[in-house]
Amino acid sequence: MSAGRGGVGWESRATARDVAALAGVSPQTVSRVAADAPNVRPETRARVRAAMAKLGYTPNTAARMLRSGRSNVIGVVVHHLARTGEAHIVDAVVTTAHEHGYATTLVDAPDGSLEHLDAALQRLASTAGVVVLGLETADVDRLQIPGRLPVVVADSRSLTHPAVGCDQRGGVQAAVEHLLDLGHGTVHLVGGPAHSLQAREREQAWRATLARRGRPTPDVRHGDWTPGSGYAIGQLLAADPEVTAVLAANDEMAAGVMHALHEAGRQIPRDVSVVGFDDVLADHLWPPLTTVHQDFAAIGSGLVRVLLHRLAPSGDSADADDMAGGDATHAEHHGGAPRAATDALTRLVPARLVVRASTGPAPSSPA
Incomplete structure (x- = not known):
């Protein structure tokens, strides 16, 4: 040699x-x-x-996994990666996992059904743990989890699984109250798909805020999260002179609503104020869009940190609240069975309203 x-x-x-x-x-x-x-x-x-x-040294990852008995891969279950918000969370999950020495692998659960979620978890059974995004099922507590595979869910509901999510209700409440405080008699909602759990949660918060302020609740018009659906609904809203304030369940539908209002000659915000949700393209619309900011980076990072907390030997990691991110708060329990354990508490990343030029005082008379 x-x-x-x-x-x-x-x-x-x-x-x-x-x-x-x-x-x-x-x-x-x-x-x-x-x-x-x-x-x-x-x-x-x-x-x-x-x-x-x-x-010319190349680490033998497979051998290291066999010696330690642990995978260095985190699985990520996605449902609709084309959605801007989900893509931002995935980016944060991948980045945070890499910072802690883990690779990631993505598996699609096409319609977010319990059947497809269970199949995706089975495919990821040999990973260190799994982050589940894009849930659209109310039966998440019935997930069939292989063995003792650690699972963390991107969700704002109270679940029996550890979860990190955006404070949807707090964000919607801030948006509706902002419009009412500007003198608008009520707020019209362009909701997300009727089957979407996130859309339902935002709609419930909208209804609750209007009821608490003693304001009428207009009929909800449901879109599909796309600008095109927002535009179609916006045409209907633009034709109604009584509409002076609109909350869209995401920025993309808000952009479609603004397009329709411009075409109809309804000036923003002189005639109609518009608010979105997500804050992903809001400052590049005209006028710049008032919206609810979701901290997707904090959600993605928090999901990985909570998962790593579950993977660490007892006493080897920081407190679970710190692992989820410094601004995260525990969710209140909204009915149903009590949570199974302390580390199953849902941690909410605060949502904040970013006020820009698309909202203003209510017109003194209908347009």
Whole structure:
């Protein structure tokens, strides 16, 4: 065997011990660097990576998984990745997982049904744990989870599974009260699909806020989250001179509503005020859209941190509240069976209203 890289024979495959010897560290440190673990000093990480490059070292991920008995992959179940919000959460999940030394793999549950969710979990049974996004079923507590696979759900409801979600109700309440405080007699809702749990939660908060303020509740018109559906509903709203305030269940439908109002000659906000939900493109509309900001990055990061808290040996991780993010709060229990355990509490990331130029005082008389 001839001498080669750093004293390692050209015909042999470099090992973690070879890298450790060249870098002047322990083999355990090499393993931590190979897994992108965060608990390595930057100068040590750089020295180890330089030794890896010099020796042509490639970590044997499969062997490491067999030795530890643990996967370094987090599964992500998606339902409708084309939705802007879900894509933002996935991006945050992937980024946070990588920062903690985990890869990610995505599996689609096409219609969000319990059957397809169960099938997706079965496909991810060998992963370290699973993050479930885009739930559209009220039967989430009946999920068939393989073995002791840790699962965290992106949801704002009180569930028997750990969950992290946006404070949907608080965000809608702030939006409706903002419009009422501007003098509008009521607020018309462009809701999401009738089957959508998120759309239902936002509609319930809208109804509750109007009722609490003693205002009439107009008929809801349901869209499908797209600008086109918002535009079609906006044409109907624009034809009604009594409509002075509109809340759309997402920014994309709000954009369609604004398009229809412009075409009909209804000026925003002089004649009609418009509010959206999500804050993904709101500042690029004209006029810039007042909307409820969802912190998708905090939700995605919180999902991974809660999952890692469940994966860590007892006492080895931070408090679950900290793992979900510094601004997260526990959800109240809204009926049903009591939660099974402390770590099954739903953690809500606050939603905040961002006021821009699309809302203003109610007109003194109908347009």
